[in-house]
Amino acid sequence: MPYTPAHKSQSRERILAAAVDLFCRFGFDQISIAQVMKQANMTHGAFYAHFKSKSSLYALAIKQGAACSLWIKEQHKISNIEHFTVLIDAYLSLAHVQQIDAPCPLAFLVTDVAHRNDAVRDSYQQTFQAMLTGMSKQLEKLGLEHSDSLALQIITRLVGTVSIARTLSDQALQLYLLENSRRDLHKLLSPDCAPA
Missing domain, CATH: 1.10.10.60 (Homeodomain-like)
Incomplete structure (x- = not known):
């Protein structure tokens, strides 16, 4: 049957x-x-x-993983800058680096995808572009100027930080990297530090 x-x-x-x-x-x-x-x-x-x-x-797992990632699942709840920074803090946490929380394939597969076929790289690119567009719209709703540029800066910092932290064996160094990136992104989102 x-x-x-x-x-x-x-x-x-x-x-x-x-x-x-x-x-x-x-x-x-x-x-x-x-x-x-x-x-x-x-x-x-x-x-x-x-x-x-x-x-x-x-290729499908990249898209599925992104759809289930912490960032995508929670971004619709953002109603102010404080919520946005809480989400940044969760993404740039040791729990996320250690895959305790739902991993984001943009960060977890960044080097792996570079060695794959065009269909896989296209899937990664579509996922990246969707995250970029979604974040830009969210930042614009929050009243931040230059939302496209700001979203690009935030995403590259998020993905880069988590990617590097995953390669480090020294947990103190991981925490230092995560803490500094969180602080820098909080500053970037403060009203007096908006990108030009």
Whole structure:
């Protein structure tokens, strides 16, 4: 008896959730389809009913991971600069660096994606552009001028800081980096420091 469309959709979501988790922790090369399917509690053969290849899964996992990331899930709640800085603080936290919170693939996969095919890089670029556009609109709603430039500065600082912090083995240095980036972004968002 064939599976229902709802069952197929749920299975696909389980595979994507497993892929996001594993790819963000270990990267593309270190993870096999079999490992993804094992984490999803499904057989290896079921993979091809949902995805054409590991690369196609990876490209979709980037978008899925971004949609589930802390930033995307919480950005609609921002009603003032204080809320915005709280979200910055959560993104630039040790918990996020250590993947205790939902990881953002923009930061967690930045170096891994550079070595992938065009479809994967396009997926990353679309995710980056969506985050940039969303943040720019949010900053504009908050009354900040030059929201496009400001959003670009914030995103590159967020992604860069988390990416570097993940490579460091010294937790004190990680905390120092995170603290300095949080402070600098708070200053950037203060009314007297708006970009020109």
